[in-house]
Amino acid sequence: MNVTAEQLDALQELINIGVGRAASLLNEMVDSHIHLKIPFVKALTAEDAYQELATRFHDDTLASVKLGFTGSFYGTAGLIFPTDSASTLVAVLTGEEPGSADLDAVKIGTLSEIGNIVINGVMGSLSNVLKQHINYTLPVYLEDTIKNLLLSAHESQSKILLAQARFTIEQLEIIGDIILIFQVGTFDALINAINGEMGVIW
Incomplete structure (x- = not known):
């Protein structure tokens, strides 16, 4: 299914x-003020998403930080x-010095919590506004190549929503990406749900 500019705007x-x-929740957890913005959203194949990220x-x-969703x-x-960037983000949020041994020890837990809050915020927004039920698995932290993160066998035919995420903290801008990988067939269900609620979103 092709995605129109209006549908992408609604998803964004x-x-x-x-x-x-998610930013409001993170601001309650840390002393630094976090501004989190999504400047663009793209709907891509796994191969195109790989090329863009590479x-x-x-x-x-x-x-x-990845978690599975069903429903x-x-x-x-x-x-x-x-x-x-991940180390810098954790250092700013935890007060640990970049490059310290302690930073590595807290990085996994901190990033897992950030990822969990941001991803649940995004999926919760999709679920609530589109009136769709979604279940989640526990978040998993891993460090891997772009290719392995995107192009596993069961995801190669999937549709990917790529949303650039800009974290601005105390004049420091850190850019990451939110990736939603929809297995074959369910992306069409998402777009159909968007079409049904377009008036609510706007």
Whole structure:
């Protein structure tokens, strides 16, 4: 199913609502003020998403938090950062010095919590506004290549929503990506749900 500009705008609006709620929760947890914005959303094949991310992130390895979702839609949701950006984000939020041994010890837990809050905010926004039921698995932290994060066998034919996420904290801008991987068939169900609620979103 092809996606229109209006449908992508609606998806971006829903995702921005979700990350806005996530930012509010994160601000309650830390002393720093976090502004979280989604400047664009794209609907891509796995191969196209890989090409886009490979051009932007030249790291061999990315830090990611992923969780699975089932229900009206099923697939995988993830939040990914270059490893340096992930370390910087954790250092700012926890007060640990970049490069310290203690930072590595807290990074996994901190990023897992950030990923869990952001992804649940996004999926909760989709679920609530579109009136669809979604279940989630527990978040999993991993560091891997872009290719392995995107192009596993069962995801190669999937449709991917790629949303750039900009975290602005105390004049520091950190860019990551929210990736929603919809397994074959369920992306059409998402777009049909968007069409049904377009008036509510706007």
